[in-house]
Amino acid sequence: xxxxxxxxxxxRGTCLHLTLNRPRALNALSHTMVRLLDEALxxxxxxxxxxxxxxxxxxxxxxxxxxxxxxxxxxxxxxxRASLEFWRDEYRLNAxxxxxxxxxxxxxxxxxxxxxxxxxxxxxxxxxxxxSRVAMPETAIGFVPDxxxxxxxxxxxxxxxxxxxxxxRSVGAADAVLCGLADHHVPARLLPALIEALxxxxxxxxxxxGIVQRFATEPPAGELAxxxxxxxxxxxxxxxxxxxxxxxxxxxxxxxxAADELLTKSPxxxxxxxxxxxxxxxLDSLEAVLDQEFRVSxxxxxxxxxxxxxxxxxxxxxxxxxxxxxxxxxxDDQEVAxxxxxxxxxxxxxxxxxxxxxxxxxxxxxx
Numbered sequence: 323x324x325x326x327x328x329x330x331x332x333x334r335g336t337c338l339h340l341t342l343n344r345p346r347a348l349n350a351l352s353h354t355m356v357r358l359l360d361e362a363l364x365x366x367x368x369x370x371x372x373x374x375x376x377x378x379x380x381x382x383x384x385x386x387x388x389x390x391x392x393x394x395x396x397x398x399x400x401x402x403r404a405s406l407e408f409w410r411d412e413y414r415l416n417a418x419x420x421x422x423x424x425x426x427x428x429x430x431x432x433x434x435x436x437x438x439x440x441x442x443x444x445x446x447x448x449x450x451x452x453x454s455r456v457a458m459p460e461t462a463i464g465f466v467p468d469x470x471x472x473x474x475x476x477x478x479x480x481x482x483x484x485x486x487x488x489x490x491r492s493v494g495a496a497d498a499v500l501c502g503l504a505d506h507h508v509p510a511r512l513l514p515a516l517i518e519a520l521x522x523x524x525x526x527x528x529x530x531x532g533i534v535q536r537f538a539t540e541p542p543a544g545e546l547a548x549x550x551x552x553x554x555x556x557x558x559x560x561x562x563x564x565x566x567x568x569x570x571x572x573x574x575x576x577x578x579x580a581a582d583e584l585l586t587k588s589p590x591x592x593x594x595x596x597x598x599x600x601x602x603x604x605l606d607s608l609e610a611v612l613d614q615e616f617r618v619s620x621x622x623x624x625x626x627x628x629x630x631x632x633x634x635x636x637x638x639x640x641x642x643x644x645x646x647x648x649x650x651x652x653x654d655d656q657e658v659a660x661x662x663x664x665x666x667x668x669x670x671x672x673x674x675x676x677x678x679x680x681x682x683x684x685x686x687x688x689x
Contacts, residue, residue, distance in 0.1 A: 329358040334521025336373035338366050345381030350390045351437045353408045360415045374425040374530045376520055388436025395632040409619050413612040416470045420444035420608050425530035430454050440469025443503045450495040451510040452542055456503050459490035463635050464588040464627030466595045466618050472602035473611040478502055481557035487599050489583050496544030507541035552577045562592045563650055588627045589650045594661050609674035616672035621661040
């Protein structure tokens, strides 16, 4: 008999195994799932019999494709507010995972996108496989990387994170490790044995990290290491327009392809994303970044590009979004700055970090 609970909990030895259990929806996160995960981790923190936590996804397609985009889209179309409460709890969960005091192992097998990155890439031990495709693809739907993703991407070597944030491209195992989104590669065929080993009583000298390391191997070769020269050069610019000029003038076919890709994204989302990643690099904690992302998400949720992007990419799948504004030149710097301003009357800040997280936009940073 199939278990239809959205999050499965099983304790093996001293390991609490959490399974995201919506395989037909690629384990997309609902608000209920976020609350169940938070409650489980809260109990595990206090339970002295729990020594570690393991997170995986049901099915063989991926850990988690992100938040439930259709539900967010429908809420935005109806001018609802439920999505903001979902993000409030989701971002708090992301912070809890990052500060979790016991070993937390995330199996980032298959598709890991958006909210899936949030529940895995902030953990202490992050495992990818040869099937992994890790991405923050928000600019394609008129949105901006969140769930702490702007901090993760800002921390990637050179300008790799800027490249991934703006294009929304997915990366495989080797590139996920290179970018600091994962720690170890374990072949997918060995995951059942790894799960079994993590649930066995640990030997005298067997730490959780040591158990994972026993199964780890070199990942298949990635792509980004060989592209660092043009990526670091082109994406160091302070505006999306200048990045595009650099990409076009580089003479590198891969850079030309990236420029073509950027021109399919929401112009406003591109500019806000660049500003968000640059700002995240200057903030001193994940909590401060999550506070900033909550402001940005709240504003992006109100903007028509989000509903239009989801319609074009996910619902109608015509891949012809009508962005507003329709070009980078039409995006006003003041509109970009508004995404980072404190929330207005009747709106509640996330408030994870002590003190204000608002910083003025540096000249050139808004675009």
